[in-house]
Each structure stands twice: as structure tokens, then as C-alpha cells.
Amino acid sequence: MVESRFECFLCSLRTVNILLPSREAAYAHGIATAGVVFAVSQACREGYLTNCGCSRKKRPNSLHRDWIWGGCGDNIEYGYRFAQGFVDIREREKNHPRRSPGLARTLMNLHNNEAGRRALYSHPEIACKCHGVSGSCSLKTCWNQLASFRVTGERLRQRYDSSVRVRFNRRGTKLIRANSRFRKVHKEDFVYLEESPDYCVPNPETGSLGTVGRRCDKNSDDMGGCRLMCCDRGYKTRKAKLSERCHCKFHWCCFVKCKVCERIIYIHTCK
Amino acid sequence: MAEGVVLETLSNRKLVYLTMSLLLLQITFYLIGGLIAPAPTNVQNILGTKCLDTGGGRAWTKWHYSRGEGRCEFVDEFNDPRIMMDHISTNEIVFVFQFPTPRGGHELDMSRWFQNIISVLQLDVEYNPDVQFDDNPVITMDARLGYKNKHDNHSDWTEIARSTEIRDLKCNLAKRELGQPIECDLLPFFELGSCHHDYYLINIRLPVDEKRMMNTGIGVLNNIYMIAIHPNGGFSKVWLSLKTCLFPTMLAVLIWFWHRVVQLPRPSNLLERMLLALGLTMAFLNLPVEWFTLWIYMPYMLLFSDIRQGIFHTVLLSFWIIFTGEHMMDQVQRNRLVLYWKHLGAVAFGCICLFVFELCERGVQLTNPFYSIWATTSGSKLGYAFVILASVAACVYFVFLCVMVGRALINIYSKRSLLATMSKARRKYYKGLIYRFNFLMMMTVVCAAITVIFFIIGQVSEGQWKWNENSLEYNSAFLTGVYGMWNVYVCCLLILYAPSHKTKAVITGRFPLHHKHVICAITLCHQNVVLEKEIWFR
Numbered sequence: 001m002v003e004s005r006f007e008c009f010l011c012s013l014r015t016v017n018i019l020l021p022s023r024e025a026a027y028a029h030g031i032a033t034a035g036v037v038f039a040v041s042q043a044c045r046e047g048y049l050t051n052c053g054c055s056r057k058k059r060p061n062s063l064h065r066d067w068i069w070g071g072c073g074d075n076i077e078y079g080y081r082f083a084q085g086f087v088d089i090r091e092r093e094k095n096h097p098r099r100s101p102g103l104a105r106t107l108m109n110l111h112n113n114e115a116g117r118r119a120l121y122s123h124p125e126i127a128c129k130c131h132g133v134s135g136s137c138s139l140k141t142c143w144n145q146l147a148s149f150r151v152t153g154e155r156l157r158q159r160y161d162s163s164v165r166v167r168f169n170r171r172g173t174k175l176i177r178a179n180s181r182f183r184k185v186h187k188e189d190f191v192y193l194e195e196s197p198d199y200c201v202p203n204p205e206t207g208s209l210g211t212v213g214r215r216c217d218k219n220s221d222d223m224g225g226c227r228l229m230c231c232d233r234g235y236k237t238r239k240a241k242l243s244e245r246c247h248c249k250f251h252w253c254c255f256v257k258c259k260v261c262e263r264i265i266y267i268h269t270c271k
Numbered sequence: 272m273a274e275g276v277v278l279e280t281l282s283n284r285k286l287v288y289l290t291m292s293l294l295l296l297q298i299t300f301y302l303i304g305g306l307i308a309p310a311p312t313n314v315q316n317i318l319g320t321k322c323l324d325t326g327g328g329r330a331w332t333k334w335h336y337s338r339g340e341g342r343c344e345f346v347d348e349f350n351d352p353r354i355m356m357d358h359i360s361t362n363e364i365v366f367v368f369q370f371p372t373p374r375g376g377h378e379l380d381m382s383r384w385f386q387n388i389i390s391v392l393q394l395d396v397e398y399n400p401d402v403q404f405d406d407n408p409v410i411t412m413d414a415r416l417g418y419k420n421k422h423d424n425h426s427d428w429t430e431i432a433r434s435t436e437i438r439d440l441k442c443n444l445a446k447r448e449l450g451q452p453i454e455c456d457l458l459p460f461f462e463l464g465s466c467h468h469d470y471y472l473i474n475i476r477l478p479v480d481e482k483r484m485m486n487t488g489i490g491v492l493n494n495i496y497m498i499a500i501h502p503n504g505g506f507s508k509v510w511l512s513l514k515t516c517l518f519p520t521m522l523a524v525l526i527w528f529w530h531r532v533v534q535l536p537r538p539s540n541l542l543e544r545m546l547l548a549l550g551l552t553m554a555f556l557n558l559p560v561e562w563f564t565l566w567i568y569m570p571y572m573l574l575f576s577d578i579r580q581g582i583f584h585t586v587l588l589s590f591w592i593i594f595t596g597e598h599m600m601d602q603v604q605r606n607r608l609v610l611y612w613k614h615l616g617a618v619a620f621g622c623i624c625l626f627v628f629e630l631c632e633r634g635v636q637l638t639n640p641f642y643s644i645w646a647t648t649s650g651s652k653l654g655y656a657f658v659i660l661a662s663v664a665a666c667v668y669f670v671f672l673c674v675m676v677g678r679a680l681i682n683i684y685s686k687r688s689l690l691a692t693m694s695k696a697r698r699k700y701y702k703g704l705i706y707r708f709n710f711l712m713m714m715t716v717v718c719a720a721i722t723v724i725f726f727i728i729g730q731v732s733e734g735q736w737k738w739n740e741n742s743l744e745y746n747s748a749f750l751t752g753v754y755g756m757w758n759v760y761v762c763c764l765l766i767l768y769a770p771s772h773k774t775k776a777v778i779t780g781r782f783p784l785h786h787k788h789v790i791c792a793i794t795l796c797h798q799n800v801v802l803e804k805e806i807w808f809r
Contacts, residue, residue, distance in 0.1 A: 045318035045496070047338065047372030067374065068382045068504035070309040075316060127457055129500060131312075131389050133580045134629050138726070139750070141500045143314040148395060148452045148493075250402045251361045251479045252492040253321075253349040 021105050021193035027160040029109050030116030030190055033087045034156060037120045038149050041079035076121045076144055087113050099172030104193055107175050108166070111191050118188045119155050123147070163190035200231035211270045218268050230270035237268050278710060278767040279703045289766075293759050300513075300755025305748035308509035312500050313385075319366035319475070319495040320345050323359055334417060335365045335474050338378075339425040343367065349493070361479040361486070368473040368497045380421060380469035383565050384504035387573055388463040388471070395494035396453040398444060404453070405488030408440040413476040414641050416461060418468035428472050431463075434641040439648060440489065453490055457498070459643040462636050464573035465564060466501060473497065506747055511561050513751060517758050518557040525550040528765045535770055541606045542597045546768060549590045552583045553761040574633040578626070585622045587757075588668060589615055591715065595675040598708040599682060614671045621664030628657035679708060707768070718760050725749045 043049045091110050096103035124144040132138030164185050166175040175193075177185055185191055197203060202210030216226035216235055226235045246261035281289070322335040322343035335343040343365070346353055353359065371379040381388075398404060413435050417428040442455040475495065479486045502510075529547055532539045539547075556579050564572055592614040597606070608615070628644075631653070635642045644654040683705050690698050726749070 042318060045316050045372070046320060047317070047369070067371075067379050068384055070313070070503060070505055127393070127498075129389065129391055129457065129498070131500065133577050134625055135632060139311065139746075141312045141314060143316060143498060145316075145393065145496075148397075150450065150452060248401055250399070250491075252402070252477060252486060252489050253361055253364055254354050254359055256360070 020197055021108050022196040023160060023163045023190060023192040024196060026108065026112040026115075026163055026190035026192045027156065029112040030119065030159065031153065031156050033083050033113040033116035034120050034152055035149070036083040036087055037076070037079040037117050038146065038152065039079075040082045041075040041120075041146055044075035044078055076124065076146060080117055080121050083113070083117055099168060103172075104168060104175065108191055108193055111175065111185075111187075115159065115188050115190050116156065119159065120146075120152050122188065123155065159188065159190050163192055165195070166191040166193060200233075214270050216268050216270055218266075226268055226270070233271045235268045235270050237266050240265055240267050275703055275771045276707060276768045277771045278707055280771040281767070293763060297752070297756055297759055300759075301748045301752035303509060303513065303755075304751030305744055308744060308747040308751065309503045309505040310744050311502060311506045311746050311750055313503045315370055315372065315499045315501075317368050317370050317372060317497045317499065319368050319497060321347075321349070322365045322367045323353070323357075324363050324365050325357065325359070331413065331415075331476065334415075334426065334428040334472060335367050336425075336428065336472055337367045337369050338373070341426050349491075361477060364476070366473075366475040366477075366495045368475075370471055370497075370499055381466050381471065381501075382504045383466060384507045385466040385501040386507055386561065386564060388461075388466050388499055388501045390460040390462075390497055390499045392458040392460045393496040393498060394440070394455050394458070394492060395496065396440075396442065396455055396489065397491045397493055398447060398451040398453055399449055399491045400447070402491050403488045404444070404490040408442060408489045410438050410440055410458075410477065410489055411485045412436045412438070413478060414461075415474040416463075416640060417472045417474075419470045419472065421469045432461075432638075432640050434639050436641050436646065438646050459645055460497065461640040462573065462633070462643075463640050464570040464633070464637070465568055467564075467568045467570075507561070509747075509751070511559055513754070514557050514559040514561070517755075518554060518559060521550065521554040521557055521758065521762065524762050524765050525554060528769045531769045531772075534772075540597075541593060541608060542768075543770075545586075545590050545593050546765060549586050549761055550765050552586045553758060555579060556583045557758070570637055574629065574637065577629055577633065581622060581625060581629070585618055588618045591672060592618070592668075592675065594711060595672065595679055595708075598704055599675070599679050614668065614675075617664050617668040617671060621661045621668065624657050624661040624664065628654060628661070631657070676712070683708065710767070711764070714760065714763065718756055721756060722753050725753060 040049065088110055091106045091113075094102065094106060096106060121144075125147055126142050127145050128140050128142040130137035130140050132140070164182055165178040166185060167178045168174070169176045175185075175191060177183075197208050199208045200211055202208055202212070211229055211231060212233075214229055216229040217224050218226050218235070218237075221227065223229065241262055242265050243260055243262050245255070245258040248258040249256040278286075320337035320343070322337065322345045324331075324333070324335060324343070337343060337345065345367075371381055373379060394410075413433075415433045416431045418431055419428050438458045440455050440458070442453050444453045445451065477486050477489075477492070481487060525547070528550065532543050532547075560575070561572070563569060569575075589611075592611055593608075596611060596614075632642075632644045635644075644650045686701050686705065690701060693701065728745075728749075
């Protein structure tokens with residue numbers, strides 16, 4: 001979302017507070033929830049969280065037997081269930097009457113949270129290992145690989161572009177696509193209730209921060225370019241001296257040695 | 272086998288009963304796997320903890336562990352300020368994998384029911400234009416594997432193996448762009464033939480040596496995941512119980528069979544000896560040696576069970592060839608193993624290739640569990656060479672078998688047209704031969720087809736990750752079902768192809784004979800033979 005007029009200001013969990021039920025709000029909810037699933041699953045793997053997994057099978061009662069009998073559940077599964085409880089609870093604790101905007105917003109958020117979770121777990125990369133007789137494939141074990149979060153982020157960005165506008169159904173209890181010409185809403189899609197406001201000008205009511213002062217790219221013609229980003233108001237250019245690490249020697253984890261170089265750059269910001 | 276076998280003398284009703292009960296038994300085998308047993312294997316996906324080893328020189332004798340008293344100091348990510356400030360170098364970072372990981376607030380321990388552990392590594396590599404990334408990157412790991420038991424102190428880790436391993440990274444870099452994740456193939460890591468201890472610990476270092484170009488071109492390494500695969504305890508229990516039940520059953524059938532053969536007035540023939548061998552190898556495969564692993568440290572179990580399976584396959588393949596040969600009906604006296612040297616040579620060659628390969632892989636792993644023949648280019652070439660040679664031998668074998676079966680079938684058709692003209696005794700003899708041959712062919716084809724079909728379904732369905740809980744464990748059902756099926760097959764052969772007392776009484780009354788050429792010597796059927804030969808040469 002870097003190259004968009006919309007600025008994701010404090011898109012972190014629990015502070016997701018974008019006033020308008022726009023597609024940006026949908027994205028913010030989705031990525032925050034996906035982040036929770038990712039972080040929890042990751043922590044599970046490292047063994048830092050004590051409550052992970054191990055309850056896939058209902059068979060034996062005691063944990064120890066469960067572990068010997070059926071192994072432990074998948075970490076993503078735990079992350080998914082955790083995020084369901086942790087993120088969705090905020091939406092579920094409110095009670096809204098039918099047809100109320102509050103209910104619409106709640107339903108929208110719940111849907112987008114689910115879409116965020118699904119972006120992570122319904123596209124796992126499956127890896128398999130053959131380990132049968134003499135290493136043949138008579139026995140094959142597969143598992144879920146968690147892709148890097150960057151991949152999930154890119155997928156969510158695509159979902160943002162293809163999100164679907166929704167409205168209440170006739171009974172006022174569910175959200176359906178606003179226009180029957182749109183495609184049907186899938187669980188993995190982002191949904192929104194209202195079109196995005198003009199993010200060019202700041203407006204506390206809509207949650208828009210405006211693009212004044214945003215950095216832009218002088219040579220680009222797309223959303224990150226100065227023309228579109230600054231909404232034709234023009235841009236300021238300032239000269240800055242940048243000190244950075246350079247001529248570095250880097251090994252797989254760490255810098256070995258670097259020089260500090262100073263270089264002059266031009267920074268363009270919107271008026 | 273000129274006398275009848277049980278199969279011929281069995282009344283139709285009895286045969287149906289037998290078939291039905293064996294079929295029921297077979298279904299039971301599938302259900303045991305599908306309903307009682309859990310998934311055959313379990314996967315633990317463990318993220319390596321990045322411990323900092325700031326003190327202590329290059330001896331690297333200290334164990335680093337991530338949980339428990341005296342655990343190491345670690346960082347979550349390499350962009351942690353500590354790395355920069357303390358000038359931590361690559362040689363001071365240890366990837367630590369301590370498993371099993373705790374679950375549900377409990378520190379779990381490995382069970383001996385897990386039998387063995389196989390592990391692979393998954394590297395989380397990222398592209399950075401500042402960091403060299405070779406076209407054919409090679410990673411050098413200083414890996415150490417240790418164990419600890421329940422009542423040991425936190426730091427009481429004992430070394431199992433230590434090795435410097437070099438692995439080729441096969442990576443796919445889509446775009447050379449900052450932060451672009453690089454997809455790399457899984458690296459084979461270690462295989463332990465025994466899961467005897469409670470806790471295991473892996474320490475990996477990736478030392479950098481610029482002069483030797485060691486670990487200089489592997490990009491930015493963010494994380495290492497270790498995937499540990501082991502049989503499920505529940506599955507091992509079901510599997511072992513199955514074997515424990517099957518072993519005495521098979522032994523009883525064998526004793527019954529051999530008793531019948533010994534009772535015959537003539538010495539046993541080749542086919543009977545072959546059946547005995549098949550039964551013995553099946554019984555050997557059923558022998559539940561795995562019980563001992565619960566008390567004794569047996570790191571050679573993986574190798575042992577592979578060899579057992581190999582012996583069974585060798586004997587089964589040889590049996591098919593000899594069975595077809597003995598039912599050829601072409602007036603050639605066989606009944607000697609030497610005559611099958613070409614066919615058996617192919618079987619032996621293929622099996623020896625696989626055996627040598629097995630020794631190269633799992634045999635070496637007895638001393639160094641980190642060893643893998645596939646890890647290096649030259650090693651994998653050697654591995655492929657063995658596998659290809661074995662495949663060629665398998666192809667040659669199947670060509671032989673198909674030719675033999677084809678010839679036998681042609682003989683059957685020509686004999687069938689002649690049956691009406693034959694004398695009663697000869698007709699009975701040939702009918703019996705044809706019946707026996709067809710029965711085994713059918714049974715073998717059905718068993719082989721079921722194995723192949725289930726195998727393919729297994730390969731395809733495993734590719735899809737099942738999110739929902741499913742009550743039927745397909746893979747376990749496949750394993751127990753197929754294992755049970757071959758047991759039923761061998762049992763069936765031993766029972767149905769055992770010499771029958773009934774026919775013996777009838778036939779020996781008239782012809783005290785059991786070899787084709789003896790029958791042919793009798794003037795009674797001499798004419799028929801001449802007739803047959805004429806037709807054959809036409």
C-alpha cells in the first residue's frame with residue numbers, strides 16, 4: 001500500500017480504526033489478521049508458545065497419549081484458531097439490531113478478517129518427502145509450509161484490487177453483493193460497504209490523512225508517481241544529505257564491514 | 272505337480288467360503304488401517320532458534336539449547352541491533368533445534384514407539400543485491416546431533432554424531448530484487464534408524480571462509496526450518512500388533528503346507544520348494560522384531576526392515592517366473608532352478624543393485640546420520656546409476672515374465688482345443704494345470720492392480736492438503752491393506768497349492784506318476800502327444 005494515496009497509518013492490530021467502511025478498511029483488517037496468524041504460527045514452531053496445537057484428534061483424553069497416538073496438529077491451524085478468537089472477539093462482543101450500520105460494519109470486518117486468515121492458510125505450499133523402502137516413494141509425508149509474509153502481503157494486495165462492494169440482503173441480516181452484475185462474494189474476497197473517500201485531502205470524518213507531505217517518485221506515472229500522488233497540486237523538491245552504509249561486505253546473516261558514505265539526494269514531497 | 276493340488280479338489284462351495292472369508296479378512300485389514308490407526312507419520316516443523324555463541328573459540332564443544340535452564344542467548348531476527356553492536360559474526364551464530372517442542376504447556380518427550388526420525392531442512396533465503404548469491408550455491412554446515420533423557424540435567428546433552436556437510440542448494444530466483452524470497456528445494460538432513468531417547472538437539476553452524484569460498488554465496492538467510500518426520504506411535508502400535516498376529520498364522524500355514532509335502536511318496540518338487548521359500552520370507556517379514564526397539568537401542572532397524580522387504584520381493588518375483596515356467600505345458604522337463612538362470616539373473620542383478628544402493632545410503636547412515644547419497648552431485652549420479660540399473664533389470668524381468676506368460680497362454684489355448692480328443696486322465700491333468708495357472712494369474716493380477724491403484728491414489732491425494740478432519744486415514748488404510756493383502760496372497764497360495772490327499776488317492780490308483788515325461792512315456796497317451804506335437808509345429 002506504499003504506492004497509494006491511502007496511507008495506512010497505524011494499521012496494526014486493535015488500532016485498525018478506519019472510519020469509513022471502505023476497501024482500505026477491508027485491507028487493513030485482512031492484513032492485520034493475517035499477521036496474527038503468521039506470528040502465532042511462527043512462534044508455535046519455535047516452541048515459544050505453550051498452548052499450540054496437539055488437539056487435532058479427539059481420541060485419547062490425556063495429552064501425552066494424544067501426542068504418541070496422533071502427533072500434534074498443524075501450527076497454521078492453531079494460528080488460525082487463535083486469530084479467530086483473538087481478533088474476531090472484538091466484533092462479536094457488540095450486539096447490533098438488524099439493518100443497522102453497526103451490524104453491517106461488524107459483518108464486513110468479520111468477513112475481511114476471515115479473508116485475511118484464508119489468504120494465509122488456504123494457499124499453503126505443500127512440501128513432501130518420500131521415505132519408503134530404500135527411500136522410494138512407497139511412503140510419502142506431506143506438510144504445510146508457511147510462505148514468507150511478503151507473499152501473503154502481495155496476495156492480499158491483489159484481493160484489495162478485486163474487492164467486492166456489498167450491501168444488506170432483504171432481511172437485513174447478511175451482506176450480499178451490491179450489484180448482481182458483480183461476481184459472487186467468496187470467503188477469500190475482501191468486501192466493503194462504501195466507495196473510498198478522496199484521499200487527496202485530509203478529512204478526519206472519513207479517516208483520510210491527505211497526501212500533503214507524502215514522498216513521491218518524480219519519474220513514475222503510476223500511483224506512486226508525483227502526478228497522481230499529489231493530486232495535481234505539484235510537489236516540492238528538497239536536497240538532503242544522506243549518510244548510509246556502503247561498500248559493505250555482507251555474509252548470510254551479518255555485515256562484516258561497511259564504510260559510511262554520504263550522498264546527496266533529492267526528496268520530492270507533495271504540496 | 273502332476274497330482275492335484277487342494278485348489279482342484281476343493282468343492283465349489285468350500286472354495287466360495289474360503290474366498291469370502293479371505294475377502295472379509297482383507298477388508299478387515301483396510302479397516303484396521305483406516306479406522307483404528309492414526310496417520311502413519313507425523314511431521315514436526317521446527318523453526319531454528321538463532322543462538323549467539325559469543326564466548327569460546329572455534330572448538331565448538333559447547334551445546335546450545337533454546338529451552339530449559341542455561342538456555343542460550345538468542346535473537347529473533349538478524350537485523351537485531353545486538354548483531355550490529357556486538358559485531359556478531361557468522362561463526363558466532365548457532366541454529367538450534369530442540370525437539371519435540373512443548374505443546375499445551377507441557378514439555379513433551381519422544382516415544383520409542385516413534386521408531387525412527389527422518390529430517391529435512393527448509394531454508395528461508397532472501398535476495399539482496401549487496402549479498403552474493405551464486406548461480407549454483409553450495410552450503411556448508413557444521414551439524415551436530417545430540418540427545419538427552421528425562422532424568423538428565425538441562426545441559427547434559429550427549430553427542431550422537433557430528434559432521435561437516437556440504438549440500439547443493441537448488442534454488443529458483445524469480446527476480447533479482449531486494450527482499451525477493453528465493454525458493455530453494457528441501458535439503459536432506461539426517462536419518463536416525465532409532466528413536467531411543469527422549470529429547471533431541473541439533474546445532475548447526477554455517478561458518479564463512481572467504482578463502483575457500485565457504486558459505487559466501489548463499490544470499491541472505493533469514494531462517495532455517497527443520498522438518499522432522501517420524502512414524503506415529505499409534506500407527507506403530509497398530510502395525511506391530513498386526514505383524515504379531517500375522518507371524519504365527521503364517522508359520523502355522525507353512526508348517527501345514529510342508530507337512531503335506533513331506534507326506535508325499537516323492538521328493539518335493541521345485542514349485543513346492545519355491546512356495547516354501549515364499550512363505551518363509553513372508554513370515555520373516557512378519558517377524559515383529561520391532562518389539563525389541565522398545566527396550567534395546569537398534570539403530571540398524573531402517574536398514575534391516577528394508578533388507579527384509581527386499582528379500583521378500585526377490586523371492587516373490589522369482590516365484591512368479593518359476594510358477595509360469597512349471598505350468599508351460601510344452602513337454603520340456605524343467606523342475607530345476609538352474610534352467611531359470613536368465614530370468615533369475617535379472618531379478619538377482621536388480622536386487623543386488625538396490626542392496627548396494629541401500630548400503631551406500633542407509634548403511635553409511637549408521638555411522639553418520641547426516642550422510643545422504645543425494646546430497647552431492649557425484650553421489651547422486653552414483654545413486655541414479657544404481658536405481659537405473661535396477662530399473663533396467665526390472666524391465667528385463669518383466670519382458671521375460673510377459674513372454675513366458677504369453678507362451679503359457681498360447682499353450683493353454685492350443686491345449687484347450689485338444690482337450691476333447693484327449694484321454695480322460697490326460698484331460699484331467701491338463702485341465703488341472705490350466706485351472707491352477709489361470710487362478711494364480713487372476714489372483715496375482717488383482718493383487719498387483721490393487722496395490723498399484725491404491726499407490727497412485729495415495730500419491731495423488733497426498734498432494735492436496737486436507738484441512739478438514741477426515742475420519743478415514745487413507746494412508747494408513749493403504750499400508751495395512753496392502754501389507755495384509757500380500758499376506759493373504761501368500762497364505763492363499765500355500766493353502767490352495769498344497770498337494771491334495773484326495774486326488775492323490777484317485778490318480779495314484781491309476782498312474783503312480785508325477786512328471787509329464789513319465790506320463791508321455793505311457794503308450795496310452797503316446798498318440799495324443801504325437802498329435803499335439805503335429806499341431807504345435809504346424
